Amino acid sequence: MTHDFMSPHLQSLRQLRESLDTKQVSAVELAEYFLARAEMHADLNAFLHIDRDLTLLQARAADAQIASGNISVLTGIPIAHKDIFVTQHWRTTAGSKMLENYISPFDATVVEKLKTAGMVCLGKLNCDEFAMGSSNENSAFGAVKNPWDQSRIPGGSSGGSAATVAAGLSPAATGTDTGGSLRQPAAMCGITAIKPTYGTVSRYGMVAFASSLDQGGPMAKSAADCALLLDAMIGFDAKDSTSLATHEKYKTPIAAALLTAFASTSRAGTGVGKPLAGVRIGVPWEFFGDGLSPDVAQAVAAALAEFEKLGAVRVEISLPRTSLAIPAYYVIAPAEASSNLSRFDGVRYGHRAAEYKDLADMIAKSRAEGFGAEVKRRILVGAYVLSHGYYDAYYLQAQKVRRLISQDFQEAFKKCDFIMGPVAPTSAWKFGEKSNDPVAMYLEDIFTLGVSLAGLPGMSVPCGFGQNGLPIGLQVIGNYFEEARMLAAAHQYQLATDWHLRSPEAFK
Amino acid sequence: MPLISDDIHRLAKLARIDITPAETARTLTELNNIFSMVETLQAVDTAGLEPLCHPIATIHEMQLRLRPDVVTETDHRAANMANAPQQENGLFLVPKVLE
Numbered sequence: 266m267t268h269d270f271m272s273p274h275l276q277s278l279r280q281l282r283e284s285l286d287t288k289q290v291s292a293v294e295l296a297e298y299f300l301a302r303a304e305m306h307a308d309l310n311a312f313l314h315i316d317r318d319l320t321l322l323q324a325r326a327a328d329a330q331i332a333s334g335n336i337s338v339l340t341g342i343p344i345a346h347k348d349i350f351v352t353q354h355w356r357t358t359a360g361s362k363m364l365e366n367y368i369s370p371f372d373a374t375v376v377e378k379l380k381t382a383g384m385v386c387l388g389k390l391n392c393d394e395f396a397m398g399s400s401n402e403n404s405a406f407g408a409v410k411n412p413w414d415q416s417r418i419p420g421g422s423s424g425g426s427a428a429t430v431a432a433g434l435s436p437a438a439t440g441t442d443t444g445g446s447l448r449q450p451a452a453m454c455g456i457t458a459i460k461p462t463y464g465t466v467s468r469y470g471m472v473a474f475a476s477s478l479d480q481g482g483p484m485a486k487s488a489a490d491c492a493l494l495l496d497a498m499i500g501f502d503a504k505d506s507t508s509l510a511t512h513e514k515y516k517t518p519i520a521a522a523l524l525t526a527f528a529s530t531s532r533a534g535t536g537v538g539k540p541l542a543g544v545r546i547g548v549p550w551e552f553f554g555d556g557l558s559p560d561v562a563q564a565v566a567a568a569l570a571e572f573e574k575l576g577a578v579r580v581e582i583s584l585p586r587t588s589l590a591i592p593a594y595y596v597i598a599p600a601e602a603s604s605n606l607s608r609f610d611g612v613r614y615g616h617r618a619a620e621y622k623d624l625a626d627m628i629a630k631s632r633a634e635g636f637g638a639e640v641k642r643r644i645l646v647g648a649y650v651l652s653h654g655y656y657d658a659y660y661l662q663a664q665k666v667r668r669l670i671s672q673d674f675q676e677a678f679k680k681c682d683f684i685m686g687p688v689a690p691t692s693a694w695k696f697g698e699k700s701n702d703p704v705a706m707y708l709e710d711i712f713t714l715g716v717s718l719a720g721l722p723g724m725s726v727p728c729g730f731g732q733n734g735l736p737i738g739l740q741v742i743g744n745y746f747e748e749a750r751m752l753a754a755a756h757q758y759q760l761a762t763d764w765h766l767r768s769p770e771a772f773k
Numbered sequence: 774m775p776l777i778s779d780d781i782h783r784l785a786k787l788a789r790i791d792i793t794p795a796e797t798a799r800t801l802t803e804l805n806n807i808f809s810m811v812e813t814l815q816a817v818d819t820a821g822l823e824p825l826c827h828p829i830a831t832i833h834e835m836q837l838r839l840r841p842d843v844v845t846e847t848d849h850r851a852a853n854m855a856n857a858p859q860q861e862n863g864l865f866l867v868p869k870v871l872e
Contacts, residue, residue, distance in 0.1 A: 370852035463828045477826060506837060507827060592811040603788060610789070612865050614856035624868045625789070633791035641790055645781070645800065646807055648788040662814050664824030669817070671831040704806045720828025745832060 266294045273298055274433030275768065278342055278490045281436060285331060285341045292327035292341030296320050296385050299343045303387065303434045306772070309410045311425040311434060313348050314356045315388035323385045330383055338520070339497055340383025345435040347426050348389040349396050350376050350481070351470045355386070359472040360394040360404040360422075363615045363635030373470025374502045375439060375481050382497040387435050391425030394637045395606065396446055396474045398422050399709050402700050403639045411454060412769040413735055417693040420450030426484045427454035431736075432772040437485045437494055441471055442723075443478045444594050445688070445713025451484055451725035452688035452738025457765055458484040459491050459752065462745050463720030464509035466495075467502035475601035476507070478594075478717050487765050488726065488755035492520040495748060512746045519749040526753030539576030540757045546572055547582035547681030552712055558691040560731025565687045568728035568739045568758070572685070575757055582677045582684065586670045590714035593670065595707055596650050596663035597718070602640075603647025609635060642703060671719035674742075683754060684742040687712055688725045692735035712740060722748050726755045727764040736764075775805045 270289040273281060284290045300320060303312050320343075327341035351357045351369035358364045372380065380386065393403040401408045401424030411419040412432040419428040423440030427450035430438050440447040442460035451458035459482050466481045473479060483494035496518050502508045527540045548569065553562060573579055611617035611631030618630035636644070650659035677684060689709060699706045716723040722745070725738035743751040759765050781801050785792040792800065827835040850863060859866040 367856055370849055370855065477828065503840065509829065586817075589813065589817065592814045595807065596811055596814065607789075611858060612867055613853075615858075617858035621868065624870055626791075627868055628789050629785075629791040632789055636790065641788075642800065642803060642807075644788045644790065645784045645804060648784045649776075649780075649804070649808075652784075652787060658815070659811065661824050662817070662819060664826060665819035665822040666814055666817050667828075668822050668825035668831065669819070671825055671828060675831060702806075703803055704810050707807075707810070718825075718828065719831060745829065 266290045266298070274302060274436070276436070277487060278339070278436060278485065278493050281342050282338055292324040292331065292385055293321060295341065296324035296343055296387065299387055299435055306432055306434060309412060309415070309428055309432060309434075310407050311391055311409050311429045311432070312345070313358060313389045313391050313406055313425070316355060319354050320385060320387055323380070327383050327385055337382045337497070338493055339379070342384055342437065343387050343435055344379055344384045344437045344439065345387040345390050345426070345429055346376055346439045347392050347423050347441055349392060349441050349472045350439055351472065352376055352386070352389065355389045357389065357472070358406070359396070360392045360406065361635065361637065361640070362405040363609050365405070365616065367614060369470070371470065374467035374504060375498050376470065378500070379439070379497055384497075390429055390438060393422035393424065394640050395472060395602070396422040396441055396443055397602070397639050397643055399445070399449060399706055400694070400700065401425070402696065403637055405637055408696060411693050412772050413455065414693065414733065417695055417735070418453065420453030420693060422446040422450070423484065424450045427451050427456055427458070430454070430456045430484050430486060431769060433768060437483060437490060439481060440484045441479060441481045442717065443474050443598060444717045445710050447482045447484060448688050448713050448723055448725040448738065448740060449710070453693040453736065455727045455736025455764070455767065456484055457487050457491055457724070457726055457755070458482060459495060459724045459748060460716070460722060461495060461499065461748050462722045464507050465512070465515070465746070466498050467500070467505045467508055469502055469504040473605040475598040476605060477601060478598060487759050488724075488752045489520070489523060489759070492523050492752045492756070495752070496520050514746045514749060517749075519752060522749035523753045523756045526750050527757065541572060541754060542576030544577040544683070544754065545580045545681040546577045547580050547677050547684040549582050549584040549587065549677070549684060549686055551584050551587040552686030556690045556708075556711070557687060558731065561687050561689070561691060561737050564729035564731055564737040565739055569685060571758060571761060575761060580681045582680055584673050584677060584715060586666070586673055587711065587715060589666055590670055590718055591707060591711055593663045593666045594710070594714040594718060595646070596659050597667065599643040599647035600650050600660050601647070603644045603651065606636075606640070606644055611635070639703065667718045670715050674715070674719045674721060678744045683751060686740050688738035688740040689713070692731045692733070692737055716742050721745060722751060724751055724755060726758060727767070729764055776801060776808065
């Protein structure tokens with residue numbers, strides 16, 4: 266590492282690329298630097314498994330690639346994976362005692378793609394058990410702490426990923442989103458994340474929670490970084506039964522669109538500094554009701570005003586079934602979870618109880634011991650809504666309401682290009698504040714669930730700080746396959762603001 | 774109609790999860806709270822609507838892909854068995870099922 270190369274943890278992926286290309290730093294040095302930071306801040310509890318030798322092996326391979334000149338834009342840059350993505354060499358626990366010592370025989374497609382792009386894996390990141398939770402308190406290995414205030418939750422379920430990026434323990438991380446698990450922790454930790462359109466990032470090798478909702482995505486400091494990562498993650502995968510054929514809109518790199526997406530709208534006469542001229546931003550009044558914390562409302566309003574300064578036009582819209590997304594989601598997701606998690610029986614892998622009478626008893630005891638309280642709760646809810654006599658009334662009805670919610674978004678997109686509002690009603694809360702009341706915790710997901718049910722792309726963009734200096738996230742929702750334009754709009758906002766560049770004091 | 778303790782036992786049995794009496798009582802309260810929140814779905818008029826299974830079906834019809842019925846996997850037996858709690862001669866061991 267040359268002397269004038271400073272603070273890699275504050276650099277963008279493009280800056281790291283340049284430093285690697287100009288030999289100011291090697292991939293091995295970068296990996297060692299971030300591993301040392303992860304170790305120094307082990308009290309955050311963000312990492313579940315680090316294996317220095319494995320990481321350095323990948324870093325040396327990246328350095329060899331760099332030396333040969335045969336590189337991608339991400340070669341040699343470190344990343345850490347949410348422990349929902351299976352990895353062939355690092356343990357994959359999904360935050361559950363059930364998989365405490367599980368080593369996957371294969372890599373998830375996302376892991377493989379990022380490895381192929383030359384990224385160096387730093388290890389595996391803590392999360393709510395099987396990605397079920399909004400606070401990270403459901404991890405069997407203890408909750409991750411929020412780097413902005415360690416007495417508070419980092420959000421969930423991708424809390425380890427969000428905290429890792431916020432604390433500069435890795436320049437990038439993967440996460441997954443079933444009902445808000447990329448966006449909400451990104452908001453709580455002040456970083457940028459995008460959940461792409463359902464079906465664009467492969468689910469192969471993601472420990473399944475609710476298959477019609479689960480979607481992987483990148484978490485990083487900025488929209489520009491997320492664009493580079495998303496380019497490497499996206500693409501059709503024959504191994505994922507709901508993977509979509511690669512859409513026209515992804516044929517040009519998303520990172521390239523960052524610079525060109527709004528070129529045609531900033532035509533002569535619209536004035537300098539109005540890159541988003543003519544872009545219509547839909548603001549649903551349902552996202553600004555009673556439950557919204559005043560500091561969040563204020564930060565989001567200021568962000569919308571900034572977008573208007575950049576030339577965007579504000580359009581009032583309605584998403585009339587916003588509150589119905591909660592019951593619909595909390596029927597559909599548990600139903601799919603109860604089905605997906607039936608594979609954990611203590612026979613082929615995972616926890617097996619030490620004592621039992623017979624096969625049925627072995628399975629029931631292994632599941633009782635291996636699963637945590639929230640996972641069991643959702644399996645039981647799922648078993649109920651799928652059981653004879655209740656399937657039509659609950660599960661099918663929820664899937665029909667899901668269609669209505671999704672149609673509402675399509676109606677809204679007739680009037681606007683993006684929808685914007687808060688990611689969550691409040692900033693990060695204290696540990697234990699909501700953990701005794703599952704329903705209170707579910708209600709926190711009100712603004713993210715509809716997007717998940719509709720399979721739309723959704724982002725969280727840092728937009729300020731509220732009470733107690735805690736970060737707040739702006740949600741940017743696009744229509745299907747609009748990731749490039751969403752990231753480009755967010756990029757324009759980030760060129761004009763510096764919220765995404767702020768770091769918590771203890772991690773500068 | 775609220776659930777009763779027997780329902781929790783039935784669900785636990787369906788889900789193959791052992792449940793203690795203390796857990797039963799707590800789970801009963803929690804599930805009833807969840808279902809009273811979920812109850813609002815019943816009031817929505819969904820007559821004539823098809824359930825939405827794949828979200829992209831909102832904008833165009835989706836069909837699950839089929840692949841040719843050919844072997845695509847090679848033998849990974851050793852790797853796949855490496856996580857087994859108990860095994861012998863390449864077989865998963867479970868308690869005796871037939872006497």
